[in-house]
Amino acid sequence: MFLNHLKIALRNLLKNKLFAAINIAGLAIGLTIYVFGGLLIEYEQTHDTFFEKSERVYTIGSNLSEGLDVGVTVVGAAYSALGPIIEAELSDVEYVARTLRYEFLMGRDDISFYQQVRFSDPDLLRILDFEYLHGDETALDDPSGILITEDTAIKYFGDTNALGKTVTLDNEFDFRVTAVIRNLPLNSHFNSLLIVDDPFEMLAPLEALGQLRDYDSAGNWGNLSIGDMTYVLLPEHLDAEWLNNQLEGIYKRLVPDDTQETITRFFAEPLSRANLSVWNTIGLPVIFIIQLLSLLVLVVACVNYTNLATAQSLGRSREVGMRKTMGASRAQLLAQFLVESLTIASIAMLVAVATLEVVIPLFNNVAGKAMTIDYLRTLPWLIGTTAVVGLLAGTYPAWLITQANPIDALREQARRGRKGARVRAVMIGAQFAISAFMLAVVMVVFMQNRHVEESSHLFPRSQIYTLQRLNVNSIRDRLDTLRHELEALPGVEHAAFSSQIPYEQNHPQSEIAAKPGDKAGKFLVYRMIATPEFLAVYDIPLLAGRNLSRDVANDLREDDSEVSNVLVNEMTLSMLGFSSPAEAIGQRFYDMGDEDSSRELIIVGVVPTQNILGLYNKEKPWVFFQQRNVRTGSVRLKGDDYSETIGEIEAVWKRVIPDYPFQGRFLDGVFDDVYRILKFMNRALAGFAFVALALAMIGLFGLAAFMASQRTREIGMRKVLGASSLQIARLLVWQFSRPVLFALLLALPAAWFASNLYLEFFAERIGAPLLILLLSGGVAVLLAWGTVAGHAIRISRSNPILALRYE
Secondary structure, three states: OHHHHHHHHHHHHHHOHHHHHHHHHHHHHHHHHHHHHHHHHHHHHOOOOOOOOHHHEEEEEEEEOHHHOOOOOEEOOOOOOHHHHHHHHOOOOOEEEEEEEEEEEEEEOOEEEEEEEEEEOOOHHHHOOOOEEEOOOOHHHOOOEEEEEHHHHHHHHOOOOOOOOEEEEOOOEEEEEEEEEOOOOOOOHHHHOOOOOOOOOEEEEHHHHHHHOOOOOOOOOOOOOOOOEEEEEOOOOOOHHHHHHHHHHHHHHHOOHHHHOOEEEEEEEEHHHHHHHHHHHHOOOHHHHHHHHHHHHHHHHHHHHHHHHHHHHHOOHHHHHHHHHOOOOHHHHHHHHHHHHHHHHHHHHHHHHHHHHHHHHHHHHHHOOOOOOOHHHHHHHHHHHHHHHHHHHHHHHHHHHHOOOHHHHHOOHHHHOHHHHHHHHHHHHHHHHHHHHHHHHHHHHHHHHHHHHHHHHHOOHHHEEEEOOOOOHHHHOOHHHHHHHHHOOOOEEEEEEEOOOOOOOOOOEEEEEOOOOOOOOOEEEEEEEEOOOHHHHOOOOOOEEOOOOOOOHHHEOOOOOOEEEEEEEHHHHHHHOOOOHHHHOOOEEEEOOOOOOOEEEEEEEEEOOOOOOOOOOOOOOEEEEEOOOOOEEEEEEOOOOHHHHHHHHHHHHHHHOOOOOOOEEEHHHHHHHHHHHHHHHHHHHHHHHHHHHHHHHHHHHHHHHHHHHHOHHHHHHHHHOOOOHHHHHHHHHHHHHHHHHHHHHHHHHHHHHHHHHHHOOOOOOOOOHHHHHHHHHHHHHHHHHHHHHHHHHHHHOOOHHHHHOOO
16 A cells, blocks of 8 residues: 555656655755754764763863953853862862963974964873873873874874974973874864864973963963863763862852952863853854754745645645545545655655765865764664654645545535635745744844944954064064064054954953052953054054153053053043043052052053954953063054065064064954854854745745646636736735735744844944844845746736636
8 A cells, every 4th residue: 555655656746747846855955954953963062972981071161250241251161270179179070180272382403383282281181082193191291291193293203103202392492292192083172162273283281381381280260261171070970960069169168259250150061062162152052043943944844845735735636536436535545645745755855865965075174074974873863854844744735635525625625715725825924934034133143243344444454464472582572673674664654562452352351440459449441561553553543641652661561560651541531530531641540450559550641442352342441551571463554565565574574583483464364263253153044044035935936836827717817808917917926925924923023032132242233123124024025026926927928828728
């Protein structure tokens, strides 16, 4: 019986090739998106499972206080002082290890590269079982030892047999290779943190930082950087709930009060989810969004199929009536229609899997992933999805057509009844509501992200070339010479040095107060070290007072300075209680960073309040001062041909600082590094919305084609009686317009709610999101009208004689 139903299903598909192709294509697209989304989610949630003890390994994250106002509330990192406390307080824990990231000039002989080095406690090698080519887990027990990957060994030494060989950091400190490990797979959090784009290549003992950076291996409560991790290995009988309870106790008992003002709690999460910390950081529920959007696309595809299958099945009412008259039971007819639906769903799944075999490698190349389809493991899920989609999409059309009695079926009463029309209207409305919802949300997201990009032009991004990695003492001693030679170049207008540049998302802060020792009145300000040329490079005007100068003693802040001259922005001025920039000049306030004394700060200039951090940050209070420990340079270019000037800048660098490689890029690149998360959101949401809308349009076209074919004689009669092609097209379009317009009443409020959730991530938001939603809805309606009208006009222009001879 099943084979007979299958043969009938295949014959029916061959008989109605257009509608079969539309049904299969629609379901295949929906299934492709849904399966791809499922595979991507599984891939992202199963990182690092190749480590033998991964199920018992947890990383520690932190919830940030909203009072910090740094644009994020969660980070997958913890202060380095926490690790030793966990080790000392929790005897049940097997191992604890921290990793910190620093960049050094790494060299051997005449080869040198800027290299990101991870520094770790030795027990990390006992928590994570790396695959050793040479050496073993004791590699970091030697304070001068270093562990490298096989690719790094080849880069520096030409082969993987590098054990015992020496590399030099910052042209000064020698380290000996004590282990070489296999390259880590791409599905490891070491290689897939979206913000920290530095693959795992080198691991050195944390103890060595005491020599390199004067770092206390016991850790501190003063620095928290994304990408610095704390790992905890628990015994098999303990879990994350136990560890979180212990962390809560440690937080209450041992974390200093001033740290509790910035961190509200610590939390533990499985190692397999460490790569998702970037999404937690910016507050986007990316896993939920992917699940929801891929499911919505599949729902649109299923509704699309159900809608067209319902119309087609009503067109087969005579067949059903004849078969009932010949003795077929309703169960047999239901089985036949469901087999047809399952056949279409199976073919669609095969097409989807074949498409994924092409799409996934392309995605891996673009995104740097290693996603695959494990058919042995996913086959039950694929079969189950096919069965569910086939049954859900096909059950209603089968039930609707088989419920009619033989007389009504032979008279085609089921097709002509109002119930069929109502069902089709509901189906059209459902798929269009989802599509319009996604389109409207995408438009708001796109406009908001575009607003973020446009607001970044506050500074001349394309004219500023930045110099990196100046925070080395031997480089800082030569910066004055470097600046003089750069400004002598014909293509350079100004050159400045600073602790950071716009868009970098660094958040160095300090507490200030209007009166010395006024702990009740203190507040946080952002601070930047900058040379006097910084204002000219970035077109920052002075509202009052003067710029900082190299010729005024108190303008250069030393570590032991009791008085320093500073610049402030208007927001800082207002928070200090001054009513105008002119009034603030010469006034004093106090740096509360030192508990024993307050450094006196004198305002010598006031600048406008500007959003230096950009993106989802809002305008902040800033204090600018001059100091020697700068980290980056900014060169303002002039003219049109920047390539020649950049070559001259590099030549100057090699002449003044020959022992360190030149590293530079435009400020545009700095912005793009941070903006790429929003770019990803744009592209992903736009892709989902395009597919959903395309499916809805395909469904409308298929349904319009079918309904027009069912009304061929009516169309012919109307034309004979004098109806124009435009009138006939308008009649057919209006038939589909009513459910589409009603769908907007559901889609737009839902889009308003979802859009506002996204806009809450940003301090500077677009105006009139309601107008954007309405315009998006209008675009969706116009696309629907165009899809139906195009086919309706073609049908209405056909010869009425042929229409009247129909059947």
